[in-house]
Structure formats: structure tokens, C-alpha cells
Amino acid sequence: MTEARRATLRDIAGALGLSVNTVSRALADKDSVSAATRAAVRAEAARIGYVPNSLARSLVLGSAMTLGLVITNPSNPFYAQLISSIELGARAQGYSLLLLVTDESAENEQRATDALLRSAVDGAIVVPVQDEWDHWRRVRDSGIPMVFVNRDVPEVDCDMVGVDNERGGYEATAHLIAGGARRLLVLEEDLPITTTADRVAGFRRAMGDTGLEVSDGSVRAVPTKRYDSLALPWQPEEAYRVASAVLASGERPDGIVTGNDYFALGLLRALAEAGLGVPGEVAVTGYGDHPYAGYLQTPLTTVRLPAAEVGTTAVELLLRRIRERSSDRPRKILIRPELVVRASTAN
Structure with a gap:
């Protein structure tokens, strides 16, 4: 044949x-x-x-016409939307994507940086693990332009585009306080990442602005390590366990801010089992505005994240760096999220 x-x-x-x-x-x-x-x-x-022939074209143009995209976990709905918007923006400009998944592992991230250097990509959009950063300095020093997305690495001078999570945490908390909540609690991820720290900072600022006390127990860490690499980054049952333990101790918050909508699912079950009405006795906010949030028995007030806008902005910023080879100071762009008010906080 x-x-x-x-x-x-x-x-x-x-x-x-x-x-x-x-x-x-x-x-x-x-x-x-x-x-x-x-x-x-x-x-x-x-x-x-x-x-x-992409190889021949890259030799002629002096460009691989490929962007690297390093993501911690594509099953995260925010990152799924982010990937889609980045791919769309890159394709419109004639670029393809090399997708690398780190699964929140510093070791996997090291492998991803090696792959970027071997592949000679024109630039990279990166959601960093944030455990270490020397390998990102190595990529930057190789001449590959980079844009960090959603998480910042101040130790590496690169552009960054993300959500204003401090604002998101502030608005969710201020909304609960405006509705009459005074004994507030936060259920947050246990990962040492800037997105979590920023949301907690927003919570603390909103509490301070109204003179409410933030105690050591006001912020509860929910285990977020995945059971396997294909699972969602958050487990409702872990938030359910933490919330159940809090309620069993006799503590009675009247407003609870959760770091994502999956935590809110587990929390709502714990509150129902404790016989506490939402929002009558406890008002609840989520974070992310995932597709199910508006279709729960008690629709969830949550913070909607501008994933598509973050992705589009990251592509535009990276391509500008690639084309202009600019040595201008790195830019940090934070896009404001939107508080979506539903029945879980409406008395």
C-alpha cells in the first residue's frame, strides 16, 4: 500500500x-x-x-506561533473558562496553545518550565503554584515573555492579570453585614496562595470598617487537596465536615462567607441538618458563581468571576510583549468581580 x-x-x-x-x-x-x-x-x-507545516513556518517567521499555557487544574470551572478565552484569543491571532497541567504540584511545575524551554514557545501564560519561583526566573531570563494569571509571584518581574479577590471578599462580607449579620465566619481554602489570602484580607477589611471583631476562629481552613488528579479542586464534603464541627461546638454564626461555591454546598447541608434556616438564621455567600448556584433550593448569593475578561486581557498583554519586545515595567491588572445577590442572603 x-x-x-x-x-x-x-x-x-x-x-x-x-x-x-x-x-x-x-x-x-x-x-x-x-x-x-x-x-x-x-x-x-x-x-x-x-x-x-508549522515547523517550516516557524523557521521562516522566526516564531513558533505557539503560546504556552500552564494551568494548575483545568477541572476548576474558572480555569476551564479561562482556557477557552485564551485559546480563542490566541487562535484569532494565528497562535496555537501548548497546555501544561501542574495539579498544584511544584514538581510538575518544574517539568512544565522545562517543557516551555524545550518547545521554544513565543510566550507563556501561567497560573503559578506559588511554592517556588526560581524556575520562573529561569524562563523569564531565557527571553520568553510571561504573564501570570490569577496568582501573583512578586519575586519574578512579569506582567500579571487577575481577579480583584480582595474586592470580592470585601463585597461579600460587607453585604452580609449590611443585611444584619454580626457573628461572621469564613470557610476558606487551605492552600497558601494569593487568591485565598486576598479574599481573607477583604473579609478582614470589611469587618474592620464596621468595627466588628475578627477572632482567631473567624477564618476556618477547609482541606482542598484533591483525592486524585481528575477530581475537582474543592470537595463539598470537606466544608460539610468543618461546618458541622463548628455548629456541634455550639458556635452560632449568623453570616458565613465561603471561598467557593462548592464549600457553600457542604455548608448548606450542615446548616440544614442543624435545623438552621438560610437566610433566616444564617446568611450564606459563595464565590465563583458556578452554573448550579442560581438553581439550588435556596439560590446562592455569590461572587461572579470575570474569567473570560481575565483570559482575553492576558492574551492581549502577552502578544503586546511578544511583538514589541517591550522592556517597560511589568503591569499588574486586577479586574473587579461582581456580587450576585440571591435568596441565601435575602431576608
Whole structure:
């Protein structure tokens, strides 16, 4: 059986009586080729099933036309939306993505940086694990432009785009206080990451602004280590266990802020089993506005995250760095989230 031969630029050129150079410029949308010629070349390329050789193109352009995307866990709904918006923005500019998943592991992140360096990507968008950062300095020093997303690494001078999580935590807490809550509690992730720290900082600021006390027990850490790499980053049952223990101790918060909507699921079950009404006795907020939040028996007040806007902004910032090779000071862009008020806080 004869192996099928890959269609080439020379095949298109021979069929149309053009030079290979003209065909190449036509496929690249160069102004020096007429619109009629470009249309004819594209039609012939489609007819014979021509697929550009990305390696050859990268040698000609001096660019791999590939962006690295390093994500901690794509099953996180925020990151799933982020990946989609980044892929869409990159594709619109002719770039493909090299997706690398670290699963919140510093060891996996080290492997990801090695892969970025081997692949000679044009730039990288990174959600860092935040345990270590020397390997990111190595990538930066290699000349690969980077944009950190959602989590900052101040030790590495790079652009950063993320959600204003301090604002999100503040608005959720201030909303509960405005509704009459005075004994507030936070159920947050136990990961040492800036997103968690920023939300807690927002909680503390809102409490301080109204003169309410923040005790050592006001912020409870919920285990967020996944049971396997394919699981969601948060487990409702872990929040259920923590909340159940709090209520069993006799503590009676009248407002609870959760670090994500999955924690809110576990919390709502614990409150129901304790015979506490939501929002009558305890008002509850989530974080993330996941698709189910508005369809619970008591629809959940939560903070909606601008994932698509974060992804689009990150791509635009990275491509600007790639094209201009700018040495301007790194930019930090925080996009404000939106508090979505539903029945879990409406008395």
C-alpha cells in the first residue's frame, strides 16, 4: 500500500501556474498579492487538503506561533473558562496553545518550565503554584515573555492579570453585614496562595470598617487537596465536615462567607441538618458563581468571576510583549468581580 503524500506549496503553485513564493505570500495574507490570487490559492489549498507545516513556518517567521499555557487544574470551572478565552484569543491571532497541567504540584511545575524551554514557545501564560519561583526566573531570563494569571509571584518581574479577590471578599462580607449579620465566619481554602489570602484580607477589611471583631476562629481552613488528579479542586464534603464541627461546638454564626461555591454546598447541608434556616438564621455567600448556584433550593448569593475578561486581557498583554519586545515595567491588572445577590442572603 502506497503511503499518502502530504500536499505541498509546490503542488498549489503547479496547479495555478504561480511561483511557490507567491503561493506562500498569498496564504500569509500579504498585501503584495492580489485579492483574486489569494482567493484562488486558498481554494486550491482546500481542494487538495494542504496543511501548513508549522515547523517550516516557524523557521521562516522566526516564531513558533505557539503560546504556552500552564494551568494548575483545568477541572476548576474558572480555569476551564479561562482556557477557552485564551485559546480563542490566541487562535484569532494565528497562535496555537501548548497546555501544561501542574495539579498544584511544584514538581510538575518544574517539568512544565522545562517543557516551555524545550518547545521554544513565543510566550507563556501561567497560573503559578506559588511554592517556588526560581524556575520562573529561569524562563523569564531565557527571553520568553510571561504573564501570570490569577496568582501573583512578586519575586519574578512579569506582567500579571487577575481577579480583584480582595474586592470580592470585601463585597461579600460587607453585604452580609449590611443585611444584619454580626457573628461572621469564613470557610476558606487551605492552600497558601494569593487568591485565598486576598479574599481573607477583604473579609478582614470589611469587618474592620464596621468595627466588628475578627477572632482567631473567624477564618476556618477547609482541606482542598484533591483525592486524585481528575477530581475537582474543592470537595463539598470537606466544608460539610468543618461546618458541622463548628455548629456541634455550639458556635452560632449568623453570616458565613465561603471561598467557593462548592464549600457553600457542604455548608448548606450542615446548616440544614442543624435545623438552621438560610437566610433566616444564617446568611450564606459563595464565590465563583458556578452554573448550579442560581438553581439550588435556596439560590446562592455569590461572587461572579470575570474569567473570560481575565483570559482575553492576558492574551492581549502577552502578544503586546511578544511583538514589541517591550522592556517597560511589568503591569499588574486586577479586574473587579461582581456580587450576585440571591435568596441565601435575602431576608
